[in-house]
Amino acid sequence: MSTRTGNATHAAAALALLAGTVVIAVLLMQRISQPRIDASVSQLREQRLAEVLPPGEWDKALPGDTIHQLTDDAPTPIFRYWRDGVAAAAIMQVIAPDGYNGDIVLLIGVDAEGVVSGVRVLSHRETPGLGDDIELRRSDWITDFDTLSLEAMPRDDWALTSRGGAFDAFTGATITPRAVVRAVYRALVWFDEHSTTVFSLPRERP
Amino acid sequence: METLPRISGGMDLPRFKPGVQHPPVTIALPATLVFPLIGHQGRALQACVVAGEHVHAGQLLAPGMAASAKGVVRAIEDHATAHPSGMTAPSVILDVDHTRESAVDASSATLDLAGIVGHGGAGFSLSRKLSTVADRCRCLIINAAECEPGIACDESLLCHDAGAVLEGIKALITYLQPEQCVLAIESDKTHAITSFEDALKEGKATGEIRVLALHPTYPSGAERLLVNQVLKWQGLERLPSHQRPGDRGIACINVATAHAVAQILNTGAATQRLVTVNAHEACTARVTLGTPVQHVLDVLGALPVGAQRVRVGGPLSGFELADLAAPVLTTCNALTVATPVPEEPVLPCIRCGDCVPVCPMGLYPQQLFALAQAQDSKGLQRKGIDRCITCGCCDIACPSFINLTTHFRSAQSRLREHAETERAATHAEALHERHRERVARDEQRTIPGTEAPTRTAVSSALSRARARRKRSG
């Protein structure tokens, strides 16, 4: 009996000891790597943000002034940019929920008038070879949105050519591009209604 | 004459009835007769004669198997049988005594004991069949349908010996007292129909037995299908799949069996049957049961030569005979001597479903085939393999030349064997269980506290047992 208790104690001690060692190792590793992880995440985001932002110098360095969840249906987050104190551009992160395979996360850059300066895909899980033509590295389809605005194009044209719109579907796939077009259209409509609110919110302390 | 509705499924095969126009040729008795000790569905029979015993025609050699001639039992040994597998079986070998048969007391013969086996395909014992419907027979159906091409013995029987058939039917009517008696025959057998109707007029039985015409579709003569056709004609519900004809008071008896009944009444024994022999010249032969096939063909000068083979039964239900020494028995309706045409190469099943509409039982042969190949017993039973009458319609319909029926036959016998062993196992288990219970009970009786049997009690019991044995033996 005594040996069994001894064994159990021994085993528990071994387990605790090992668990402790592992926890310490993981904590140490996290301490070392966390700054780098944060840096690389923000670097990646800044790189993408820079791609969709109109060219020029800005009052505040990337990622700009960030606001989250402005209204229930608002894109989140929204990055705001001022040039010489004048509200000049915003980048909206929106989700296209009706993709072929899960959410497509988009960054949509617009200037203060609502003209698109660029659209990029942050993440998606569309079918390789079919749906991933929304990525810039595979096709320049996504640049079709550049310089478009609600004023520049009638409502009916915000659709795929197969439905009578202005956007080509890429061959074999209609769902993915349709989801992107709809998401961009929705974001522009939202921005059209709320742009004053977006820029009137207090600016972050630099 | 009234007509029965056409069966669903089945096939219209060309009418080919060899030898029916000539009267039957009687084949002389051979030197030895052979009686395999096999009963219905291949059950082994126990011989009730011994080697050296003298037997007379009509004497039972085993339950359900009567001698067809006078003679001496030479031996009980393995002998070739007319079985698709070509197997041998323990058989009573009878040396025929060619002296004239002493008169048999025909009046003493009863239908129950004569050991008549149905002359249709299954070889079901007649007495058993009659006993299931005795006293409550609603309808007696005489089955004169013979729709397979190449077999014409029943038709020949009606054409040339309708009187005897009628006599047998009348005897059955007397025995069963059915409410109604019908004879079913294909409408294209006009000669047989007129012959039988003449006999009816002669025997003044026109109102007693009604002749029903069947559409000559193969296999409308199969028992279950025929019974259902008659029930439909009577305006009654057909048999549900779990019922047998006997359960509804219906006896369906082959026309040749009725003829055998007449033989028993006249001579005391049913010793002969008609066999269509289909060789270079076709004829109908009257063969004493137990006669080796070899002898029949020898007498007719039709022994196979060269590549010729002998087939027992028709092209669909029959099989190639492995050994000519096998005897002709009640279920042997035709012998064909011919050179078999090489079979078409079997192609894979393409699931075309052509076999489905032709199946007279409404089964799905294609699925049964797949299940049989997968040896899926449960699936086979679920899809009704036990309902398959192995008529062969699916074989004909199959565009890939698959011999489906062969597969079904072996699947059925495999399942039957399986059920048999299962039953034996449960039986043995029950026996064992009972034994254990008894042992337990005995142990309980001798639990401490009760009296152990004393020495004197034991010895007195022993002496009582001895006395009893002396008295009885």
Added chain:
Amino acid sequence: MSEQHTRRAVDIGLLRQSTGATWRATPVIMRQVILALLPGIVLYAYLIDARVLLGLTIAVIAALLFEAMVMWLRKRPVTSRLGDGSAAVTGVLLALSVPPGLPAWQLIIGCGVAILLAKHVFGGLGHNPFNPAMVAFAVLIVSFPVTMTDWPMTADPVARVALGDPAGTWDAMTSQTPLDRYRAHARITTGDTVFTLSSPGTAWVVIALAWLGGGLWLLWMRVITWHAPVALLVSLGTCHGLATLISPTAMPIGIALLGGATLFGAFFIVTDPVSGAATPRGRLLFGAGVGVLTFLIRQFGSWPEGFAFAVLIMNAAVPLIDRLDRPRVR
């Protein structure tokens, strides 16, 4: 009585002949299917694109070569199996399902997929659970969406005028199946009655009717049964009819039945005995299932034509149908 006469009674082969069964042997069935396709093929080559003949030749040769290769690898007699014609039929069906301008090497890959992956991996003729031509079609459309949706714009004056597009600007467009073309212009011409018949292109309608004719001939010759095609057409028609009631912009029944692969599939694909259901009731269920699924994929899916996928899904359901359909034993 002659030897031949007696033989007639012993020989099941001759019985088969007398009832017309040998005449219905598997290789004959395959030949008749190809024969039934001929009028459609001729019209296709004349009205739409003669390249279909080249495609057919390539596909049949490739299918036969693949078949021969597999039979040789599986150490089976090569010639007898080539003679059964099933590989050739697969090649023909595949070549007719893909756009006529499909590059030859893609068509050959399709034949390889059909014969090797869809057929022989499962054990060859009679054992494939999926329709080989449809498996190949699915693989091709997933793999080569660009060329697989590149249908030729027909020299079809009626349709052009009807759609108000006399200049024929469509020639510049790709990614339009005959069915997709309806979708493209549905919005513009909603309510326009002229549109109804001519929209899939009169040439395509003529060819669809040729498939219908071939199919009816096969029915008459009793090579196929009516169950699956009728069930398919009825269920597809019903679905489209209901859709039209709910939403007036939905595809009208006429286009749904005459356009796309509907009639071709109804008589030549869902009637494939091997991968379809084998009993009358099973075939009704199978055809109806294909119809509903085709409608759903056409209406809500991203593929231009849902027929192949509908067939494959129902192929997968065949064992279930077989299991559920118990015979009504007599």
Added chain:
Amino acid sequence: MTDIDTHALIVDGLWRRNPALVQLLGLCPLLAVSTSVVDAAALGLATLLTLLVANLAVSLLRKHISEAVRLPLQILVIAGTVTLLELLLAAWLPRLHESLGIFLPLIVTNCLILARTEAFARHHTPDRATIDALATGAGFALALLALGAVREIVGQGTVFAGLDKLTGHTEALPGISLFAAEHGLVLAILPPGAFILLGLMLALLKPGR
């Protein structure tokens, strides 16, 4: 127990009892991540590394591990290793980390690793355990690499596309292009293609055994 010779260990791990191609262990990551050579190589290396650490640790501790707690201990070691690895990758090769996604943490549940620690490392000296881990891990990685190469070539017409993810370059490396991407058999990149190609690989390797 320790008399299994090194050569046999290596041959077993790499070929005769190859975890992926013979024992069919770890199929989920094998099929999910083998869409390109780079991803396959990365996951293969990560698995190899985890297996090495886990095998070594379990072997070193084998005298102190009692039967009752051996499974929690082994899982703890494996999970700890994978977590460290994930943090490392997230910090220094973020693009690779992103591309491997959930399959990196899922290495914990790769039965291959637990199978080796449980069946081998627990009973053998650290040097044997190391050799076993290297051989088995390499066997798995090579199978992954082969499948990845086939799928990338057939599906996209490239090899080594996205090598930057592995090297830490900032600009995208297109890899070697064999033919235009639109001629690729896209099916090969999709999950069903993975199953079909793995099946074909197994069938082709069968006669060699």
